[in-house]
Amino acid sequence: xxxxxxxxxxxxxxxxxxxxxxxxxxxxxxxxxxxxxxxxxxxxxxxxxxxxxxxxxxxxxxxxxxxxxxxxxxxxxxxxxxxxxxxxxxxxxxxxxxxxxxxxxxxxxxxxxxxx
Amino acid sequence: xxxxxxxxxxxxxxxxxxxxxxxxxxxxxxxxxxxxxxxxxxxxxxxxxxxxxxxxxxxxxxxxxxxxxxxxxxxxxxxxxxxxxxxxxxxxxxxxxxxxxxxxxxxxxxx
Numbered sequence: 001x002x003x004x005x006x007x008x009x010x011x012x013x014x015x016x017x018x019x020x021x022x023x024x025x026x027x028x029x030x031x032x033x034x035x036x037x038x039x040x041x042x043x044x045x046x047x048x049x050x051x052x053x054x055x056x057x058x059x060x061x062x063x064x065x066x067x068x069x070x071x072x073x074x075x076x077x078x079x080x081x082x083x084x085x086x087x088x089x090x091x092x093x094x095x096x097x098x099x100x101x102x103x104x105x106x107x108x109x110x111x112x113x114x115x116x
Numbered sequence: 117x118x119x120x121x122x123x124x125x126x127x128x129x130x131x132x133x134x135x136x137x138x139x140x141x142x143x144x145x146x147x148x149x150x151x152x153x154x155x156x157x158x159x160x161x162x163x164x165x166x167x168x169x170x171x172x173x174x175x176x177x178x179x180x181x182x183x184x185x186x187x188x189x190x191x192x193x194x195x196x197x198x199x200x201x202x203x204x205x206x207x208x209x210x211x212x213x214x215x216x217x218x219x220x221x222x223x224x225x226x227x
Contacts, residue, residue, distance in 0.1 A: 033214055042120075042203065042219040043160065056214060091159055093215075104150075105215060107159035 002027065004094050004108035005074075012114045019079040019086070021111045025094030032075045033105060034067060037089040049075055082115045089113075118142065122204050122218040130226055133194050137221045139187045139204030150205040151178055151189050154220065160203055164189070194225045 005024040013019050025032050030051055035043040045059040049069035060067065064082075069075040079086055089112050093105035122139045129135050141149070148167050152160040164171050166187060170179040177190040191198055204218040 035215075035217075042217040043215075045208070045214040045216070048214050059214070089157075104162050104165070107161070109159050112157075 004029075004092055004106050006090075006092050006108035006111050008111060009109060010112050010114070012116060013082050014116050015083055016081050019082050019113055019115075021077040021079075021090050021092075021113070022074040023077070023092030023094075023108055024074040025092075026106055029094035029096050029106070031095045031097065032069050033093040033095075034075075034077050035091045035093065037091065037110075039088070043091060046077070079113075082113075084115045087113055087115045119216050120204055120206050120218040122202075123221045125220075126222040126224055128224045128226060129194055131194060131196060133225075134190065134192045135194055135223060136191075137189045137202055137204075137223075139189075139218055141185050141187070141204075141206045143206065144182075144185060146206050148207060149178075149180060149187050150215070151176075151187075152203040152205050152217075154201045154203055156201075160205075160217075163202070191223075194223075196225050196227065199223055199225045 004026055007022050011019055032049045034046040036046055037043045047060050047067045048056040051069055052071050064080045066078045089110045091110045092108045095105045119142050123137055127135055150165050151163045153163045154160045164178045166178045166180050175192045179188045201220040201222045203220045206216050208214045208216055
């Protein structure tokens, strides 16, 4: 059973370009979470999705950031017009059931975004 | 009080030492807690879950004090491979299940 998969592992973009990060949850998991970790900081929640639904996006910046989890395919975190402050590690996690504090979230290896 | 606050570290200890990390949380309604381990430039991995007063797994013991809103992690007989950053994690008090992470405490075990 493959773990959570994220790609690309490293992404370099110039200011103003778009960054697209992908996450495939563990088999059987239908709940996906995205977190961002700035250098020397803790992980910060961004968004929680189920298939075709955004459940909680309270941690998402109001502009330039969007997320989706279509019926088929991976979850996508999209950052438009990237700025240097977007440089961070973006981790995706999945769980078999959502909304439950008792469910372990399994993390993917992360995508390290560098904005030049 | 910050949502989740940890000892700043770093902790530099010799092999075989016992080391303890502390964590305080602000949401008194939290029912469960986690310690994750994160190696340099890697993803967090669950180390222990704490649902009642505490939990023990081999050399690792987690304790919870709800009255003081305080969680601790004790590592006995530390190994070189224990070197990592230890993250105190508390589920969001709402119903959505997202996690609130502390900044982490860095542990370095020396030979």
